Amino acid sequence: MKITTSAARRLAVSCLAVGCWAFGPAAAKAESVADFYDGETVTLVSGFSASGENDTYFRLWGANLGSFIPGNPTVLNTNLTGAGTLIAANYMYNQAEADGTSMGMFTVEAAIEPLLGNQAAQFDPTKFSWIGSISRDEQFCAVKAEGDGPKTFDEILKNEVLFGTSAPASDTYRQTAILKNVLGAKIKLVSGYHGMPGVLLALERGEVNGACGITSGALETNLAAEYKAGKLKLVLQTSGDPTKEFGDVPSVFDYAKTDDQRELLKFFFNSMAMGRPITAPPAIPADRLEALRTAFMKSVQDEKFLSDAKRLHVEVKPLSGEQIEQRMQEIANHSPEFFERVKEAYK
């Protein structure tokens, strides 16, 4: 994994010969970024399993990335799954080589776990070398248009309705729980479905009446037939900046009545809007961080990448590394009492 350049390899071998291994890192610093990456391999560590859409677009991005980094390194992908991508986050912070040869992707929910007091999350999200985030799909809550259940979010605030979600730590569960706990929606959660596809199938066959976390991509793929036939009604959109692309759907923020509610909704849905950020380990050499961030912004504006992403129904809405760094800082500035309230809202 940690393969270095042929130059560094020669250096290391000769260093070994004279027993001066300690000079390795010092010698590397004198290199230019292009020298460093020339012949080098950059490894992309995905916290998602090889069989998911997140991984697919990470690979798609990676396939194009090399040419935008000075020195044109080889880019390889690997998957390090587990604990809702926390394992990948821990790995990137504590174990991955901090020389600019590895980047990782995990969920933003995993990234803020340490702030919620999770002892197993062994990192400080503000110290990562954030590279950028490729996309965040528009997200919606929808209900079945047939039958006699509620058909708008106003009705959901009054009448009970069944919503399907996956596991309790998933973002679909959390956002549904927040609607219930913060806004008082009369939602009964049926949880434990096998990922979002499991929830969508349950919705299609009518086992549940509604679901949140439905992306614009899902409306164009898994749910396309249902949606086009008018069997599905979008009742709420949960993205930071509302879209009219799917008709006039009320935003979750319209329902916040108190500052308290607004703050919680903003925290959750705005951090969710960071999508699945990409990062390098903390404290990588500054010139390489700069190069990787530039390469990121160039690669996500590349036409080939954009057209491929469009075919995958991934909406490319990039955030720069600096923007993520700043947002992580803002999130970390909340008081501990605030995070206690967040935890209550997740239940």
Add this chain to the structure above:
Amino acid sequence: MDMSMLDAATTALLTILDPSRLLLLAVGVVMGLSLGVLPGIGGLAATALLLPFTFTMDPHAAFALLLGLGAATATGDPIPAILFGVPGGAGSAATVLDGYPMAKRGEAGRALSAAYMSSMIGGVFGAMLMGLTLPLLRPLMLFIGSPELLAFSCLGLSMVAVLSGNAPLRGLTAAGLGLMISMIGADPQTGTLRWTMGSLYLWEGLPLIPAILGLFAIPELADLAISRTSIAGGAPFDAKAGMREGAMDCFRNFWLVVRCSWIGSTLGAVPGIGGSVIDWVAYGHALRTEKGAEQTFGSGDVRGVIASEASNNSREGGALVPTVAFGIPGSAGMAILLGAFLMHGLVPGPDMLSVNLSVTYSMVWSIAIANILGAGICYLLSGQFAKLAQLRYTLILPSVLSIIFIGAFQGSQQWGDLYTMMIFGLVGWTMKMLKWPRPPLILGLVLGASVERYLFISIERYGIEWFSRPIVLVLFGFAALGLLRPLIRDARAHGSWRNMLADYGRPAFRATDLFNLLFIAVLVLMLYEAAGWNFKAKIIPMVVGISALIFAVLSLVNQVCRRLERERRHGLADDAKANVSRKIHMDLASDTAHLTRKQVFTRAASFFGWLTGFLVSMSIIGLVPTVPLFIAGYMRTEAREPWRIVLPMAIGMTVFIAALFNYFLPMAWPPTFLGHWFPALKVIPSV
């Protein structure tokens, strides 16, 4: 089949037979076979790797490549299962039970040939069944809700009865423990972390591959190291005659192949049923329905191999259905395929069964042709493969072990994978020695999570009502029948229940009862910890755990109290009882009986010592540098193999592993002490 379907199917076949697409399919098949042969290393990572390259191809070609790879891994899986007793993938564990004893008898060629032929026919028939019924399946599948999925899982679990052979109580105990283990990790209802022992590794449950390798591969290799022979001993060997015989076996049992391939494709089509139990379900089915199977399965009956492999290969055809019809991947490989779908502008759902029907059929054809190609290639190489079973153990063991370590590690690329394999290896070996059936443990382990998941959803959504749904009733009926029939038959054979109980007498303890006590202790500990969780998180573990505990205690009582009586009555056994006891031990038996107990223990200790040594070395100098040390060390100390054999093997294996896992399927190697002390040495792979 109406005309439009026939049209679509023909167009699709012609498209696939285009030479350039056929070539891509063949490339996929060769890659799939090569990876399938390596134990524990499946086609998943390779499929993901190839995915971006398929975006520029036309959809037919892309799916030919990806499906060729996916389908052919299943054909490669039985090779190590038969030759070394090491399942090549989770779907080939049942093949070990009869394939390995055949290899030991010198019938490796026959077993391999039967495996390829049944794989091929199974794969083609599975694909055909799906091809014919495809248009009907989408509406049908909308009737399959969570209660039905629960019932399917329970039906799978009911196979425990038949897979426990002559030790039903031990089988039930093992299945119970398997179910308990399957519930490790964050629970799907409340997110409570169950039995994770403070480790992140267990949050999403125990990964299956390391557990299966531990349970099935390690014990066989341990026994090989203990008996110190070649796998086939001195058995006479004729690969060619065996190949003919194996193929003939498939045609003699053609109806079994067809049945098992239908079981495989049907279960493969039900999303949420793990592919890793399909082989066991088919094996159990064969065991129950084939004449005389209860006496011969598990000791090298070719029908066992046929059942397991026919179902293993037909799975992929079935898995295609939910993927195409709903965008719900039927297997992990299919999930990757979904990405390719989107890239080619295909939307899973009704369109795939109407406007894009020819694309769908080209996938069905790809799977069918991949199976034929795969089997063909295997036949060409088999003579060479079969010879491996003739080699001395010191030539086989170190290389196979090195691959297994990496195969297990690839599960989630953490130390936990290796510990899991070691622990399951020890437990598996002990179970094998003491004649505890291992298959029920796997059945529980694989199906436990879905049983709990769908039980909760069913109750939450439907209350009690779910139990009255017609499909649920039928499936539960079958499950109950499967569970109770063996019991009722045994009781009848004894004349009455009373006679069955007549064997009990004064207790007599043996040292081997300690293993039973260990099971009881583990269950008690797990229950003790579970008691503190909130209701939803603990209810199912408590119910399962207490049942397993009851079975474990009964099993102990049975073992301890029947011993003297049985010895006393020896020779008085009436016909009926002889009939019952003819039912075999449903697992492989250790063939180390010719050794003294002391020899067995010292050699076992040395074997597990080598494994531990591998782990220690890996933590210090990394996995890749450990491989040559391990191979050379083992070969030199165990048998003083000459350096001219040792060196090429050690170097060849290391280069192979380093190249494959650094440049093709990269891994996130864990940090090593050497890399920590001397950072410059990190240029060496895995340090």
